[in-house]
Amino acid sequence: MRLTINFYILIIAGLCLSCEQTDSSKLKANLTSYVDPFIGTGGHGHTFPGASFPFGMVQPSPNNGTSGWDWCSGYHYSDSVIVGFSQTHLSGTGIGDLADVLIMPTMNDIDLTRSSKDRNDYDYKSSFSHSSEQAAPGFYSVYLPDNKVKVSLTSSLRCAMHQYDFDTKGKRQVVLDLAHAINWDKPVRTEISILNDSTVVGLRHSKGWANDQRLHFALRFSESIQGYVLAEKDSLVNSSSVAGYASKGVFEFGSDSDETLKLKVALSSASRQGALDALGEIDTWNFSQVKEKAQTTWENQLSRIVVESSDEKRKRIFYTALYHTQLAPMTFEDAQGQYKGVDGEVHTSDGYTKHTIFSLWDTFRAAHPLYTITNEDQVSDFINSMLAHYDESGLLPVWELAGNETNTMTGYHAVPVIVDAIFKGIEGFDVEKAYEAIRASGMQDIRGVNFLKEYGFIPADLENESVTKNLEYAFDDWCIAQTAKKLGKMEDYVYFSKRAMSYKELYDPKTKFMRGKLADGSWKTPFDPKYSVHRVGAEYTEGNAWQHSWFVPHDVPGLIELMGGNEAFVTHLDSLFNEDSNITGDNVSADISGLIGQYAHGNEPSHHIAYLYNYAGKPWKTQDMVRQIMDTMYDDQPDGLSGNEDCGQMSAWYVFSAMGLYPVNPASGVYDLGSPLFDRVTIKVGGNKEFVIEAKNVSETNKYVKHITLNGQAITNYQITHKDIMKGGFLIFEMTDDLAALKN
Incomplete structure (x- = not known):
């Protein structure tokens, strides 16, 4: 009898050991946990910490609003201010470009007629702390205390997804700034159009290191737009569309809601329709699902x-x-x-x-x-x-x-x-x-x-x-x-x-x-x-x-x-x-x-x-x-x-x-x-x-x-x-x- 009991004890112990080995194996297989996107964002590495897909078209990531050699990606670890989140970024280059289609959530009053010579003039900028940042393959988040919002970012191949968790009920707003540029880049033609109550389309045509860059984009919000203000340079435009070389917009959402506001941003260098079609890459408003898919894709890539x-x-x-x-x-x-x-x-x-x-x-x-x-x-x-x-x-x-x-x-x-x-x-x-x-x-x-x-x-x-x-x-x-x-x-x-x-x-x-x-x-x-x-x-x-x-x-x-x-x-x-x-x-x-x-x-x-x-x-x-x-x-x-x-x-x-x-x-x-x-x-x-x-x-x-x-x-x-x-x-x-x- 004792032999039988010992035999079963050995079997159970073996099964437990097997479970432990399986769990350990799963832990080892989680290779994304070893990736730290902040490596290279300091010194002269010139990398960016934001979300991305392997060889992806879109890279939603924070911009400090600073130009200079160490800000070629739009972000440097020494900085303490974020002016927004643009959808394209270069990784580790010695010349700065891209950083296109800047978006920023805020609960503050925004004056689009205010001239912006540098980031100090941005009504929507916010300080931030690295202790409130997180980054992993396919994911980035940061809390912006001045704007009273936590921003989370993820992406598919051609479409970015933003999630904004505001602190309290109040004036929830999203700024779209096509005038924003870093280093050599400058816009030469910009367009913003309200397509319907939740979709915005536009164009940012710019000249810089890329002498002729064209980026069509499509934005879709998880809620209906309750109000908006558009401007060209420093002048307000009383219309559902605006065009020029420094177009901006502020989109307002219900002030009595404490729901998370979400946003999809898709891109095309060829046409507005190409960008609109790319919105379909993300067929859910479940941020966690999109993030999980991105990280699973990265896991598969890294596990090679x-x-x-x-x-x-x-x-x-x-x-x-x-x-x-x-x-x-x-x-x-x-x-x-x-x-x-x-x-x-x-x-x-x-x-x-x-x-x-x-x-x-x-x-x-x-x-x-x-x-x-x-x-x-x-x-x-x-x-x-x-x-x-x-x-x-x-x-x-x-x-x-x-x-x-x-x-x-x-x-x-x-x-x-x-x-x-x-x-x-x-x-x-x-x-x-x-x-x-x-x-x-x-x-x-x-x-x-x-x-x-x-x-x-x-x-x-x-x-x-x-x-x-x-x-x-x-x-x-x-x-x-x-x-x-x-x-x-x-x-x-x-x-x-x-x-x-x-x-x-x-x-x-x-x-x-x-x-x-x-x-x-x-x-x-x-x-x-x-x-x-x-x-x-x-x-x-x-x-x-x-x-x-x-x-x-x-x-x-x-x-x-x-x-x-x-x-x-x-x-x-x-x-x-x-x-x-x-x-x-x-x-x-x-x-x-x-x-x-x-x-x-x-x-x-x-x-x-x-x-x-x-x-x-x-x-x-x-x-x-x-x-x-x-x-x-x-x-x-x-x-x-x-x-x-x-x-x-x-x-x-x-x-x-x-x-x-x-x-x-x-x-x-x-x-x-x-x-x-x-x-x-x-x-x-x-x-x-x-x-x-x-x-x-x-x-x-x-x-x-x-x-x-x-x-x-x-x-x-x-x-x-x-x-x-x-x-x-x-x-x-x-x-x-x-x-x-x-x-x-």
Whole structure:
């Protein structure tokens, strides 16, 4: 009998343990709980804390009403005032735009005739405290004491939902301000029309970084509008519609109700009807249901990579980074599949989803390679969006924003993104057309490419930022050459292969740096490798010779040979990290941040450099430096990013590096191995397959790699391929702290 009782006790205990394991498993699966959208809103991260959907078109988030470099997203953690909640935001850029369709609830009297020169003139602004803020994927809320209301925000793909909980019964009002703008942006045409007792439509056409941005919007309230006041600039308009360049409105609701007021806001770059149709994406007034759907969608996105570790802080940094990589490129087509093209015309996508916000100078390095793993199903959408840009303008995008080419930054880096997809076998786009487009970018006669074709290099006396442009074009040309070879276009292969070697023209063996060379073949003098000048009159883009001389990702062995072989290369690379961090010059680029010596992790040109030790036979130096960068340049606080997030690139570096790999050449399909942070990483690679990365004995001190195996086979070249990952398997790192043994 005792045996029987004990047997049942064991069964019950086992069931309880099973329940505990199941509950624990569910807790671990709640990956959104590790995301903190406030990370990056301080310092120079330039991120926003508001609600969003993965790659969503709408991002309802607070605006401080302050312009300036650190308010490029409309919000900075150092601020204490909110002027409203706009529906579009850029994540981590160095230039401010968007922040369109500002909405603000209040119980205060509003005077629309009052001139507003700055935020101090806004009747509807409110102070706020971070203690009253909450943010999570797909959700944001804050209490505004001056306006006596708690604001909660969530969204679907194209439609935002606001919820306003007022303190008491009284004059409940909602302000709509189309004049509000930040930084470069300014409205040139605005419209507001009362469509019926609960629906408002309008247009905000603006000029800024995006030279021709058009945003049609539709607002629908959960209650009937009891009264309204419209104004153009400082004059009231006695009508149900208003148009001009600074349209505003105040909408009043029943004062005897204490019910929660809700609002849906949908967008379209093409038409009013497209925005109205998008309101249907949210078919309920149940805020919690909409929030839950958004967070479930985010959970599904984040669960494509599951990390196991007892280090909760690092998991917060990792999953926030993964979250940040999936805010852009944003969906751009409306509910009808229409969008405003770069040619100013309305187009309809055909068989793909049109996207915008291509920060390619940044994201070609790691963010887009990451998408080929985590979001392979959307890569063809991104590429078809770029090919549509080519159809509409004759060239691939450089830095595309809301149906505009900004031509910001250097290179033609849509090329490596497309070439990477071609060689990884990603389908869903026309490869021959893609080649036509990448070749057109390589043969353009603007942005210094004309000089590259004429001289074989870009002369510093003829083109600004000549060294950076030359180096980046050389890599892009290598990408074109490889594609030409794959497609049997051998004449192009020979031509672009020669141009890919143009980086050698700029290497000075005496100084061991890439330098500005004049049209007559002489070096530009004087020369100081620490010298930086921001953009105008520069040889280097947002950096100096120390940071840019290493950008030859397509021919690292050739760069090593130029620098005198492995030993000389390593010595010079050591000097980069050990040099003092003084940057010389009178107009130093503010983007040079996150310094370790002269290495600048806060800006993208440095991101591959720590992995170059692998190529010179010193992998433990890569492991040591990569771990130092992860530990010192990323944190789980608002100032946890060492530079601009730049639409996912800063975070993509961490996601890759924390897993133990990085794409030094982001179009090669090869990943270079570093020092993983987590005990185990499981990547879902499709078809019920998983790629598992284990780091045995990993710890703060055990950061060096003793041995690596891929599916039981030893890895000695510290590289794996994309194919290795996507077919599933096991990558096992054996970690150690015995550096002396590795050196021997």
